[in-house]
Amino acid sequence: MTKVVFYSLVAVGLFTIGFYTLLVEVHLLRKIMALNIVFTSVFLLLIAIAARYPQAIDPLPHAFVLIGILISFSATALALTLARRIYQETGQTDLSEKQETGIS
Amino acid sequence: MHNDIIITSQSPWMALAIMIPLLAAVLSFIGGRRTGPLFSIATMVGVLVSVSWIAVQVWTQGPQSEAVGGWAAPLGRELYADGLSVLMLLMTAIVGSFITGYALQYFAHCDASLSALSFREPSEVSKEQAIEAPLPHAITSSEHALVPVQEEKQLVEHEDILKNHQIVHHSHLFWPLWLVLWSGLNALFLSSDLFNLYIILTLIILAAVSLISLNGRAIALQASMRYLLVALFAASIYLLGLALLYGAVGTLDIKSLALELEANPTTLIAIVLIVIGLLIKTALFPFHFWLPATYAAASAPVSALLSALVLKGTFYILLRLGFEVFPIEWFPTFGQLLGLLGAMAILWGSWQAWQQEHLNRLIAYSIIAQVGYFFLLFPLANDMIDAPPWGLMAWKGGILLALSHALAISAMFMASGNLLLRLGTDRLDHLRGLGQRYPITFLTLAIAGMSIIGLPPSGGFLGNWLLLNAAYESGQWWWAGIIVIGIFLAIAYIGKIFTPVFDEPIAQSVVFEKTPVLLPLSMTWLPLLLAFIALVLGLIATSPLTLLEIGSPFIEI
Numbered sequence: 001m002t003k004v005v006f007y008s009l010v011a012v013g014l015f016t017i018g019f020y021t022l023l024v025e026v027h028l029l030r031k032i033m034a035l036n037i038v039f040t041s042v043f044l045l046l047i048a049i050a051a052r053y054p055q056a057i058d059p060l061p062h063a064f065v066l067i068g069i070l071i072s073f074s075a076t077a078l079a080l081t082l083a084r085r086i087y088q089e090t091g092q093t094d095l096s097e098k099q100e101t102g103i104s
Numbered sequence: 105m106h107n108d109i110i111i112t113s114q115s116p117w118m119a120l121a122i123m124i125p126l127l128a129a130v131l132s133f134i135g136g137r138r139t140g141p142l143f144s145i146a147t148m149v150g151v152l153v154s155v156s157w158i159a160v161q162v163w164t165q166g167p168q169s170e171a172v173g174g175w176a177a178p179l180g181r182e183l184y185a186d187g188l189s190v191l192m193l194l195m196t197a198i199v200g201s202f203i204t205g206y207a208l209q210y211f212a213h214c215d216a217s218l219s220a221l222s223f224r225e226p227s228e229v230s231k232e233q234a235i236e237a238p239l240p241h242a243i244t245s246s247e248h249a250l251v252p253v254q255e256e257k258q259l260v261e262h263e264d265i266l267k268n269h270q271i272v273h274h275s276h277l278f279w280p281l282w283l284v285l286w287s288g289l290n291a292l293f294l295s296s297d298l299f300n301l302y303i304i305l306t307l308i309i310l311a312a313v314s315l316i317s318l319n320g321r322a323i324a325l326q327a328s329m330r331y332l333l334v335a336l337f338a339a340s341i342y343l344l345g346l347a348l349l350y351g352a353v354g355t356l357d358i359k360s361l362a363l364e365l366e367a368n369p370t371t372l373i374a375i376v377l378i379v380i381g382l383l384i385k386t387a388l389f390p391f392h393f394w395l396p397a398t399y400a401a402a403s404a405p406v407s408a409l410l411s412a413l414v415l416k417g418t419f420y421i422l423l424r425l426g427f428e429v430f431p432i433e434w435f436p437t438f439g440q441l442l443g444l445l446g447a448m449a450i451l452w453g454s455w456q457a458w459q460q461e462h463l464n465r466l467i468a469y470s471i472i473a474q475v476g477y478f479f480l481l482f483p484l485a486n487d488m489i490d491a492p493p494w495g496l497m498a499w500k501g502g503i504l505l506a507l508s509h510a511l512a513i514s515a516m517f518m519a520s521g522n523l524l525l526r527l528g529t530d531r532l533d534h535l536r537g538l539g540q541r542y543p544i545t546f547l548t549l550a551i552a553g554m555s556i557i558g559l560p561p562s563g564g565f566l567g568n569w570l571l572l573n574a575a576y577e578s579g580q581w582w583w584a585g586i587i588v589i590g591i592f593l594a595i596a597y598i599g600k601i602f603t604p605v606f607d608e609p610i611a612q613s614v615v616f617e618k619t620p621v622l623l624p625l626s627m628t629w630l631p632l633l634l635a636f637i638a639l640v641l642g643l644i645a646t647s648p649l650t651l652l653e654i655g656s657p658f659i660e661i
Contacts, residue, residue, distance in 0.1 A: 015344065022337060031333055038340045042347055049351040061350065064299055068343065071306045075336055078310055082317060082329045089322040095330055 007048035014041035026094040028083040032076060039072040111165050117157045118170045118183040121193065122291045124150040129283035140279025141208050147283055148201045151290065155193045159651075162190045167655035169296070182357070184296035186655025188503065191648055192293040192420055195510050199412045200286055202634045206518050207282070207405040209627045211275035213525065278318060278405070285311040285409065292417045298346055298356040298378075301421055302339065305385070309335040312414055316402040327401035334394040335385060342381030348374035358429055367431040375430055379438075382425075385418040387475055388442075389449035396456075396468040404521020407464070408514035411471050416506055419478055423503070426482060427657040443483030447586040449476030454593030458600060463520045463530040470556060470597060471513060473590065477571070478506050480583055484574040485658075494574040496658040500649050501570025504641075507648070508563025511638035512555035518631035519548040522623055532604060539605040544628045546605055552635040553598035558591050563641030 018037035025031055043065045050061035087093055125147050132143035161168050167186040185193075288308040295301050309332070317328035350356055352370045365371060384391040399407045430438065453473030460466040481502025485495040522545050524530050527538075539546050555562035568587055575584035641648075 019337075022333070028329065035333065035336055035340070038337065039343075042340055042343045045344065045347045046350075049347055052351060058354075061347070064347075064350075067299075067303060071303065075306065075310060075332070078313060079329070079332055079336075082313070082325060082332065085317070086322070086325045086329060089320075089325055095326050 004048050004052050008045055011041045011045035011048060014038075014044065026096070028079075028086065028093050028095070032079045032083065035079070036072060036076060039068065043068055111161075111168050112171065115157075115161075116170070117154045117161070118168070118185060118294050119172060121151055121154040121158065122183075122287050122294065124154065125283045125287035125290065129280045129287065132283065133280040137276040140276050144204050144208075144279050144283060147286065148197075148204055151286065152197050152201065155190075155197045155290075158185050159190045159194060161185075162187060162654055163651060181295070181297050181300050183294040184358075185294055187651040187653060188420070188423065188656065189293045190654075191503065191507060191651055192416065193290060195416070195507050196286070196289050196293065196413055198637070199510050199514050199634070200289075200409075202630050203405050203408050203412075203514060203518070204282070206408075206627060206630045207278060209624045210403070210405055210521065210525075211278055213623065213627070214275055274318060274320070278315070281311050281315050281318070282405075282409065285315065285414070289413055289417055293420060296358045298349070298358065298361070302343055302346060305342070305418070305421075306336070306339050308414060308417060309339060312410055315406045315409065316398060318406065319403045321401070324401040324403075327398045330394055331398045338381045338384035340381075341377050341384070345374045345377030345379075345381060348377065358424060361429045365429060365431055367433055371431070372434070375425075375434075378425065379422065382418045382422050383445075386415055386422065387472060388479060389445045389452060389472070389476065392449065392453070392472045392475075395472060396465055399468040399471065399517075400462065400464040404517055404524065407468075407521075408517035411468075411517060412510040412514035415471070415475065416510055419475075419506060423481075427485070427499075439482040439485070442479045443583060446476040446479030446482070447583070449473060449479070450586055450590040451476075451593070454590060454597060457597040458593065460597075461532055463523065463532060463535070463601065464517075466532070466597060466601065467513070467516050467520060470594070473594070474505070474509050474513070474556065477568070477587070477590065478502050478509075480571055480575075480587065483580065484571060484578060484583060492578065494577040496653070496656065497570050497577075498574035499656065499658060500652050501567045501574060503567075503652060504563055504570065504645060504649065505567030508555050508567060508638050508641045511634055511641065512552040512562075512564065515548055515552040515631040515635035515638065516556070518627075518634070519545045519552070522627055522631070525623065532601065535601070536604040536607050539602075542628075544632055546602070548628075548632045548635045549601060551632070551639050553601070555635070555638040555641070557594040557598055561642040562639045563645060564638070566642040566645050 014037055018034045018041060021034035022031055022038065025034060046061040046065050046068070050058045052058070083093070086095075128143040128147040128150075132140045135143070158168070162185055167184065169185075170183040172181055172183060285308060288304050288311060292301065292304045292308065295304060313328045313332045313335070316331060317325050346356060348370055349361070349365075352368070352374060353361060353364050353366075355361060355364065380391075387395040399411055402410065426435070426438070426442075450473050453469050453471070453476060457466050457469035457473060460469060479502075481498050484498030485502070520530060523535070523538075523542065526542070527534060555564040558564040558568040568591065572584050572587055575581060575587070
């Protein structure tokens with residue numbers, strides 16, 4: 001198994017974990033983390049693809065990853081702000097319909 | 105697919121169409137509260153000028169490309185415009201200008217009603233006060249009379265007031281966000297590189313999420329959070345597809361991909377991932393789940409923007425990829441699959457729309473059905489090898505439907521926003537007997553509804569007609585059946601809006617009497633004008649349809 005295949009498989013595994021968590025977990029923080037895992041897995045795949053030729057590293061995917069990290073960073077910041085506002089407004093940390101009181 | 109000579113434009117109009125809104129967004133954010141409207145109007149003029157210039161260039165000289173910063177395609181990121189992108193740009197400019205005009209008054213009105221209400225922050229109201237003095241704007245006072253009023257209730261009422269008056273906390277932030285969104289949309293329609301499109305898509309997502317959450321209601325915050333999670337996940341699937349595609353082909357430029365993409369398992373997986381990512385964003389049938397709640401929760405100008413323009417953005421990418429990039433031998437299967445999803449979207453969306461009790465939700469579900477229509481283009485125009493005449497016909501029909509839908513649906517959301525502002529509710533049974541009171545708003549809804557149903561002479565009619573003809577001539581009669589059923593269902597759900605309107609008014613349902621709201625004239629007339637354009641689009645569609653042939657995938661073969 002070459003390095004590229006190994007890292008690609010790891011990326012696919014991470015993607016699956018992230019996707020599963022995104023679907024199953026209710027807590028917003030966990031969902032945001034899951035989204036970050038999904039993005040990281042794609043970045044890992046891109047890095048692995050950059051090394052697909054043993055002679056030389058392809059620099060373009062590295063540029064993609066850099067921009068991708070910027071995007072996922074700003075998206076995470078926005079998501080966290082939103083999650084905080086939702087907690088302030090409704091007192092809950094998930095997206096379920098508004099319940100009666102009793103949420104601590 | 106682009107066998108014709110693409111003229112490399114020296115003038116910077118395409119870059120300007122992207123940079124003007126972006127610059128204005130930054131400036132209006134720095135400039136603060138008062139400058140937003142000013143910069144938006146300036147942007148409106150600037151974008152209209154640059155987009156018309158691009159349109160003239162494409163019309164007279166054929167497809168154009170522009171190397172940003174002098175860097176040519178393989179390394180740099182080129183901008184590219186043909187008939188399709190010009191039409192989309194024009195649609196964005198026209199609908200965007202109307203919504204800008206509407207939003208000017210809408211947010212001014214919201215701010216005014218905010219200061220007129222002058223309610224106290226719930227934290228400042230002490231318990232004694234709350235019990236002693238009933239709120240002047242208590243919504244369901246009969247219930248509250250029985251229940252001892254506590255701070256908890258106060259919170260609920262506070263929220264009800266917010267909800268009923270659609271108060272926008274940070275309305276001045278609408279302008280920079282909308283300008284960023286506009287810049288993103290222009291960039292999307294001009295871009296010819298898949299990774300560039302990824303950046304633009306996420307830019308649009310972030311702007312759209314912030315716009316949805318703008319009115320600060322809990323329900324809007326939750327809707328925007330849901331939209332953020334879904335859209336970002338869709339973007340990550342798209343990026344995953346891009347990574348695989350890049351690994352297999354070594355380029356993400358659309359023109360190079362069109363030449364070099366081969367049909368093999370890796371590219372198949374990549375393409376499926378990319379398409380799923382885009383379908384989630386376009387809200388085609390099994391992926392529509394996020395749409396109704398999101399669009400119903402946002403303020404009226406925002407829902408209009410999202411439904412008219414943002415949805416069309418990803419549809420545009422799908423058109424580009426489907427017809428220009430993907431290997432031709434997969435196209436029949438791919439087209440039939442998308443058509444099947446489209447057909448299910450039409451049936452399910454219409455059915456759900458008919459079941460709704462709230463105007464905004466009804467409109468939101470009708471969008472799902474309409475998106476289904478656009479996708480009927482794929483199976484009908486799929487025979488690219490023989491290139492029969494109906495291919496071009498279906499291509500034109502589907503795109504014309506998308507254009508007229510953008511005009512009609514934004515008019516509908518604005519009219520519905522007017523009703524919500526006046527009545528504080530959008531329940532359909534509360535519209536009872538209001539036809540005479542708000543004739544222009546209901547006329548807007550009716551005209552826009554005609555275009556959505558597809559009655560002549562609307563653009564929706566011509567689009568449906570072209571699709572029907574294509575279905576008939578290609579012998580795929582089942583799609584024609586779906587279109588006709590969809591039209592009847594559309595008559596049912598659009599009719600449902602108007603059933604109570606002309607009834608005798610019932611005193612009970614007259615909610616607005618408590619707070620009579622006078623809207624400025626432009627808020628009622630701008631949506632009407634937009635709906636009217638959608639209505640006559642069927643008559644004036646000759647030149648847009650000719651424009652569509654410039655650089656279209658059907659001409660050269």
